[in-house]
Amino acid sequence: MSGKGLVTPGPTMKARSKVAVGDPQLQAALSNLDLRLFTAGVVQAEHPEWKDRVAEIRRETLADLDGWIDKLESKLLSLGVVVHRAATPEEARRYIIGLAQREGVARVIKSKSMATEEIDLGRALEAVGIESVETDLGEYIVQLADERPSHMITPAIHKTLGQIADVLSKEAGTDLPVVREPLTAWARDKLREKFVGADMGITGANFVAADTGTIVVVTNEGNGRFCTSLPRIHVAVVPVEKVIPRFDDLGVLLPTLVMSATGAKMSNYLSMVTGPRREGEIDGPEQLHVVLLDHNRRVLLGTPYEDMLGCIRCGACLNVCPVYRSVGGHAYDSSYSGPMGKILTPLVTGGEEGRDLPFASTLCGACTEACPAEIPLADLLVRLRADLRTPGPVVVAGADQPAPPPALPVDHAGRSPAAHPAARRKPGEGYATPVTRIHVPTRRAPWSRRRAGFEAWARLWSYPSTYRASLAVGRLGAKVLRPKAGWVRRAPMLHAWTDSRDVLVPAGATFRERWAARERGDERW
Amino acid sequence: MVTTADEVTQAFLFSMAANQCATFGPGDPDATLAAIVERARAHTADGTAVALPIGDPTLDDLGVAPALLAAGLTLLRPDDPEWFPGLVVAGVGVTSSIAAVAATGNVALGAGVGLPRATSLLPPAHVCVVRASQVYATFPDAISGLLHAGPLPSALTWIGGPSRTGDLEMRTTFGVHGPKVVDIVLLQD
Ligand code: SF4
Numbered sequence: 001m002s003g004k005g006l007v008t009p010g011p012t013m014k015a016r017s018k019v020a021v022g023d024p025q026l027q028a029a030l031s032n033l034d035l036r037l038f039t040a041g042v043v044q045a046e047h048p049e050w051k052d053r054v055a056e057i058r059r060e061t062l063a064d065l066d067g068w069i070d071k072l073e074s075k076l077l078s079l080g081v082v083v084h085r086a087a088t089p090e091e092a093r094r095y096i097i098g099l100a101q102r103e104g105v106a107r108v109i110k111s112k113s114m115a116t117e118e119i120d121l122g123r124a125l126e127a128v129g130i131e132s133v134e135t136d137l138g139e140y141i142v143q144l145a146d147e148r149p150s151h152m153i154t155p156a157i158h159k160t161l162g163q164i165a166d167v168l169s170k171e172a173g174t175d176l177p178v179v180r181e182p183l184t185a186w187a188r189d190k191l192r193e194k195f196v197g198a199d200m201g202i203t204g205a206n207f208v209a210a211d212t213g214t215i216v217v218v219t220n221e222g223n224g225r226f227c228t229s230l231p232r233i234h235v236a237v238v239p240v241e242k243v244i245p246r247f248d249d250l251g252v253l254l255p256t257l258v259m260s261a262t263g264a265k266m267s268n269y270l271s272m273v274t275g276p277r278r279e280g281e282i283d284g285p286e287q288l289h290v291v292l293l294d295h296n297r298r299v300l301l302g303t304p305y306e307d308m309l310g311c312i313r314c315g316a317c318l319n320v321c322p323v324y325r326s327v328g329g330h331a332y333d334s335s336y337s338g339p340m341g342k343i344l345t346p347l348v349t350g351g352e353e354g355r356d357l358p359f360a361s362t363l364c365g366a367c368t369e370a371c372p373a374e375i376p377l378a379d380l381l382v383r384l385r386a387d388l389r390t391p392g393p394v395v396v397a398g399a400d401q402p403a404p405p406p407a408l409p410v411d412h413a414g415r416s417p418a419a420h421p422a423a424r425r426k427p428g429e430g431y432a433t434p435v436t437r438i439h440v441p442t443r444r445a446p447w448s449r450r451r452a453g454f455e456a457w458a459r460l461w462s463y464p465s466t467y468r469a470s471l472a473v474g475r476l477g478a479k480v481l482r483p484k485a486g487w488v489r490r491a492p493m494l495h496a497w498t499d500s501r502d503v504l505v506p507a508g509a510t511f512r513e514r515w516a517a518r519e520r521g522d523e524r525w
Numbered sequence: 526m527v528t529t530a531d532e533v534t535q536a537f538l539f540s541m542a543a544n545q546c547a548t549f550g551p552g553d554p555d556a557t558l559a560a561i562v563e564r565a566r567a568h569t570a571d572g573t574a575v576a577l578p579i580g581d582p583t584l585d586d587l588g589v590a591p592a593l594l595a596a597g598l599t600l601l602r603p604d605d606p607e608w609f610p611g612l613v614v615a616g617v618g619v620t621s622s623i624a625a626v627a628a629t630g631n632v633a634l635g636a637g638v639g640l641p642r643a644t645s646l647l648p649p650a651h652v653c654v655v656r657a658s659q660v661y662a663t664f665p666d667a668i669s670g671l672l673h674a675g676p677l678p679s680a681l682t683w684i685g686g687p688s689r690t691g692d693l694e695m696r697t698t699f700g701v702h703g704p705k706v707v708d709i710v711l712l713q714d
Contacts, residue, residue, distance in 0.1 A: 029694070032695045035695045137690045137692040137693070137701055138690070138692030141692070153691075154691060154692055154695060156692055156693075157695065161694050180694075180696060180698040183693065184690065184701055187701070188700065188701055188702060192702075214677060220689050220690055221689065222701060222703025222704075223701070225682060225702075226646065228642075228680065229642040229680065230643065247672050248668060251664060251668040254664065255665075262691060265540075265630070266683070266685055268684070268685040268686060268688065268689050269682065269683060269688075270682070271683075272680070272682070272683070273680055274677045274679055274680075274681070277679060278637075280638035281636060281679065282603055283636075283641045283642050283643050284636060
């Protein structure tokens with residue numbers, strides 16, 4: 001996550017946002033997000049019961065995440081799947097690259113996956129000379145342009161059709177028409193050549209069911225089917241929170257995910273993979289590997305940030321966010337963008353990246369309202385702002401925590417700990433950091449002018465008399481200051497807050513005053 | 526709400542049509558077989574082969590293989606050593622489904638011995654035979670039904686219709702990687 005491949009470069013989100021709002025092509029492309037503005041609202045109006053059920057399933061999972069992971073691992077092992085627990089992106093990359101090299105893999109085909117984006121897998125494969133081809137059309141466009149995806153569902157949303165035609169024409173070596181169908185047809189033929197003869201398919205997973213060991217990959221194009229059916233090796237990179245307790249839970253999770261993401265009742269394809277190819281079958285992967293990625297997630301369990309792990313990556317919060325809709329995904333300069341990205345990025349990078357992201361929010365709460373998993377995104381943003389005032393990781397494992405439990409994780413299969421797969425794991429293969437549940441209180445910010453100011457304001461508005469008086473003074477002040485409109489942008493000390501604002505002319509009387517006058521029988525109101 | 530079996534069937538055909546599939550039926554076995562042969566012929570008019578699984582109970586009961594041969598069409602079967610290269614240039618893949626959903630409009634295909642995953646993936650057209658008795662009203666019903674019907678296949682593939690993308694300015698465009706045409710033939714059983 002180095003700022004590579006951004007259409008809106010800059011050192012801070014604020015600087016990148018300035019570039020973004022001044023880029024007419026980007027603004028034209030982003031206007032297409034209007035098509036999804038009401039999608040989340042429609043889902044909730046048509047299926048009000050889904051939200052609670054989804055949140056319930058996610059909370060149940062997170063309440064015993066390690067337990068469900070162990071259950072999933074046992075099931076996967078019994079199906080003949082190779083499971084690798086990776087604590088860090090570096091470990092995940094090392095495992096996958098090692099496997100590819102051992103198996104003599106020349107070409108990898110990838111299906112769109114936020115997890116592989118998070119661990120920057122494509123570039124890592126290319127760096128060791130393994131061809132890695134993105135097969136989702138949007139991801140393919142972004143890869144050809146040497147950019148990073150800017151939206152978790154629609155990776156090339158930052159490009160207009162004209163720009164997309166330019167990118168594809170350059171690759172084709174001929175001018176392709178700026179028409180969707182021929183562009184799609186060209187990409188279909190081009191990627192067909194790549195599908196046939198690829199040795200390894202890499203996917204993420206939208207969900208993985210602990211009881212059946214089923215990996216679920218949602219696509220519309222069919223590229224996910226190629227990646228899970230044709231290559232002799234399939235690797236699924238699965239962040240730990242993607243586990244769900246039961247296959248049956250897919251009944252509500254999948255419709256919710258798909259409808260929140262695109263408005264469609266169901267995605268065009270769902271691939272549900274339960275183990276590698278079986279005896280006598282002539283296609284499907286001979287080897288199936290699941291890489292369970294932690295990357296600072298388990299440490300969030302038991303903290304107020306645990307809720308964030310309930311995210312099902314539907315993208316609804318991006319589509320409704322006034323900030324995302326104005327600046328696009330690249331302004332965040334992180335794998336995950338939009339409201340969920342602002343929270344997840346500083347958390348999973350251990351506070352190393354995206355520290356300014358939570359501050360780029362209007363706190364309007366549109367994301368919280370849209371979220372089908374009931375994640376209190378706006379509250380988490382506020383909390384994160386406070387916690388990020390202290391340098392370093394937001395949540396620290398180990399520090400001020402009781403000693404980790406010595407025993408192995410609970411075995412849902414009811415076996416003795418020694419029979420548990422975790423017992424057979426070599427040291428260092430499992431997760432390095434045992435997690436205990438603790439409550440992390442929001443840190444109280446140190447004294448500052450700003451804090452003193454807000455506290456004084458809070459006191460002033462705690463009593464009706466001083467509240468009314470402050471409004472009267474404010475109205476008077478605004479009337480006096482208004483003629484010099486614009487000065488407020490240059491106000492000393494305050495300009496970070498005021499440089500995009502102006503003093504408005506207040507109404508003659510407040511609603512309360514007008515109401516009181518009306519009650520007195522004053523006809524004018 | 527859909528309630529009776531007939532309503533479920535009609536809702537299913539409606540949803541599949543909304544997903545841009547051509548739909549045929551519901552019909553008795555003879556009408557179903559005739560529709561399959563007619564669709565297979567249409568998709569292989571350029572002399573390409575029909576890819577057909579081996580040991581699919583629905584297709585075998587209907588007698589699809591002999592009917593296609595009698596119609597003079599070329600068959601490609603999974604036991605052919607040239608199956609994979611043949612599939613790349615085949616005109617159509619014919620399969621049955623193991624479940625389908627009326628409300629959302631999708632069919633579920635199970636992989637297995639003689640039932641390769643790629644039959645419904647590589648050819649440009651896919652003809653899918655659906656038994657009316659296997660159509661569930663809603664997606665959660667189908668998920669529970671499949672779970673209780675026995676062990677899950679190694680690959681369970683759900684298909685809504687022709688391959689599509691929303692990646693170009695968020696407008697739906699058809700025919701990306703999977704089949705460009707999907708025909709649904711409903712068998713009243
Ligand atoms: S935070 Fe909620 S709305 Fe945003 S992507 Fe995750 S599940 Fe969807």
